[in-house]
Amino acid sequence: MHVVSREEMQAIDRYTIEQIGLGGPLLMENAGRAVFAELAPELNAGKKVMVIIGKGNNGGDGFVIARQLLDSQAYEETWLLADPEEITGAAAYHMNAYRAAGGTIQRISENEEAFTTSVGQADLIVDALLGTGIHGVPYPGYLQVIGIINRSGARVVSVDLPSGVPADGEPFAHEAVDADLTLTLECPKLAQFVQPGARHFGEVRTLRIGIPESAFKSLGIRRKVWQREDIMRTLPRRDPFSHKGSHGKGLLIAGSQQMPGAAFFAAKAALRSGIGLLKVSVPDQVRPIIAAHLPETMFMPRTAADFQGLSGLAVGPGLGREPEQAALVRRVLEYEEIPCVIDADGIYHLKSMLDLLRERRIPAVLSPHPGEMAHLLDLSVKDVEVSRFNVSKAFAEKYHVYLVLKGKNTIITAPDGEQAVNVTGNAALAKGGSGDVLTGILFAFLLQHRRMMDAVCNAVYLHGAVADDLVRSGHSMLDVLASDLIDRIPPVLHHLYRDAMR
């Protein structure tokens, strides 16, 4: 499923209408019917549904929805914030159809009191005020209606976008509709994954409205949501005649006296995610802790780390920030013949050697959280968070890396700018150690997948999916530990493989 900007969506609309010939009114009919079908189960007899319509094509969708409500069991009212004379194109086409089918349009500006009363009595409000066409702060009339909707107490369903949210995810300070459900048309827009807009969507469902894949191909859209079908398609299939050497021989350089656990979590997660042979380089004092809990690992002295014969490296979890650790990170970066994952303190040290990234033949994989990303770029966390897609793309292309910018919707970016958004995971992951688990999964998957982008996307997907599985079955957002995540990898992988083999 593609993720698009406002401009890209408008270009796709144009291409579909002009090149493919599916006219605007038809697409609008498809959009409105898809929304109505999604709402149908909620439209029982006597339910009071208000359709609140703006001037543009988002409003046009509203007229299609209102027309179908006429024939439903629900009681329907349609309120227009614009002057009907202002309505043009496909929206006018459907406004006329609505009227001709017996619909009545009430104008908000002429009946403000009645409008406010009606909103107070509504069970469900369909927000068809503004979609991708908004620029800047909603005009005063729109702001006023947005505020009334937000204070209504009704269930609010937004068409395409919560009105007032800019489609590209740029920051804004004005009020926008707080939707209970957003039915986004054809494909997600950037705003769905970036704060503050993301907070307005409520539950999100994406409704296809008949735009052919060729329209997206024609525009070369290179941003998508990584979905269950993607991981099932790309999970590595094991050759029955394979041996432990076939699934990666990796060295994990992690842990310190103060943070031995990080090395343990990353190592165990890598083993649980299929790495064939794992060597761990930890300070001598830490070795007994790991050895006692992970007899499957072998050890390499921190002082004599030899990379010969390895197929991958991972450095960072719990490493520490002393200068001597920087030398280790540098060695990993300079060893460019095999993939490497750099996380946590490894990223901290990276700042002084960013140019080494660009020179690597095999791109490194970095998995910073927003704070680590901000440190790398000398930006504030806020600067990173309000521009996650662009910040990620610029960095990945400039330094020729696979960048995993962690967060509610982790964004994965390849060195050529291709992006994927992850939609698994939840706030249970906001706890020390969960990042180390991701490092282990990333490491193991990198050594088992053919395509690096698949490995990185699948690792991020699996990491979130185990957190979702835990919260779905007996855990809460508060209690999940890194070890719970690791212990839940087997059943989640089991179900993914089982479904993939069907």
Ligand SMILES: NC(=O)C1=CN([C@@H]2O[C@H](COP(=O)(O)OP(=O)(O)OC[C@H]3O[C@@H](n4cnc5c(N)ncnc54)[C@H](OP(=O)(O)O)[C@@H]3O)[C@@H](O)[C@H]2O)[C@H](O)CC1
């Ligand atoms: N995705 C698809 O394939 C389809 C999507 N559809 C729907 O169409 C909208 C986009 O329609 P568009 O007309 O481009 O934009 P909107 O309806 O969101 O709004 C446009 C009108 O809003 C006015 N506007 C612009 N900025 C503001 C503001 N800050 N405050 C208030 N009003 C604003 C603008 O008027 P101007 O006079 O200012 O230009 C526009 O008239 C999309 O979101 C989908 O819902 C199609 O239905 C089917 C295909």
Ligand SMILES: [K+]
């Ligand atoms: K809307």
